Amino acid sequence: MGLVTPSYSQSADSLVVVVNSKSSTGSLSKKELTDIYMGRFNKFPNGESVVPIDFSSGNGNREAFYELLVGKSERKINAYWSRLLFSGRATPPQKVDSTAEVASIIKNDTHALAYLLASDVQPGMKIVYEFK
Numbered sequence: 001m002g003l004v005t006p007s008y009s010q011s012a013d014s015l016v017v018v019v020n021s022k023s024s025t026g027s028l029s030k031k032e033l034t035d036i037y038m039g040r041f042n043k044f045p046n047g048e049s050v051v052p053i054d055f056s057s058g059n060g061n062r063e064a065f066y067e068l069l070v071g072k073s074e075r076k077i078n079a080y081w082s083r084l085l086f087s088g089r090a091t092p093p094q095k096v097d098s099t100a101e102v103a104s105i106i107k108n109d110t111h112a113l114a115y116l117l118a119s120d121v122q123p124g125m126k127i128v129y130e131f132k
Contacts, residue, residue: 015065016118017129020110024048028113028128034069036113038080039090044113053105053114054093065115068131 017033019025025044028036035041036052044050055062057074066077084090096102102114107124121127 014118015061015068015115015131016121016127017113017115018106018121018125019113019128020106020108021124021126023110023126023128025113025128026126030069030129033129037066037069037093039084039092042091049111051105051109051112052093053102053112054095055102056095056097059097061116 017028023044024046025048028045032041032045036044036050037054042050055065057078063074066072066074070077072080081092085092094105096105096114099116099120102116103120103122103125105112106114107122113128118127118130
């Protein structure tokens with residue numbers, strides 16, 4: 001499969017956040033992403049449900065994503081989710097092990113939200129946020 005050529009300038013190694021190309025969500029702010037990935041909201045700003053996708057622990061993209069999103073290490077994110085799970089207040093993002101899994105989920109679920117390298121964006125995906 002070929003890569004989608006974005007309509008704007010970006011580094012091939014930058015992290016981006018994507019949804020299914022048929023999703024009605026056009027863009028998200030960093031605050032909205034933070035609220036979704038930290039378990040505060042389970043809906044897109046337009047009211048549609050969201051299924052955040054996260055890489056498993058130890059993945060370099062996961063480490064970079066949380067550093068860029070909230071300035072926290074993977075260790076601190078894991079501790080955060082341990083506390084929330086213990087209290088029963090939120091459900092963590094769905095975990096996957098590979099970019100191929102992310103691609104499959106995004107292409108088949110208009111409610112899915114995931115992050116990956118810009119160079120891994122494929123047809124059927126729409127970029128809704130880019131870390132600069």
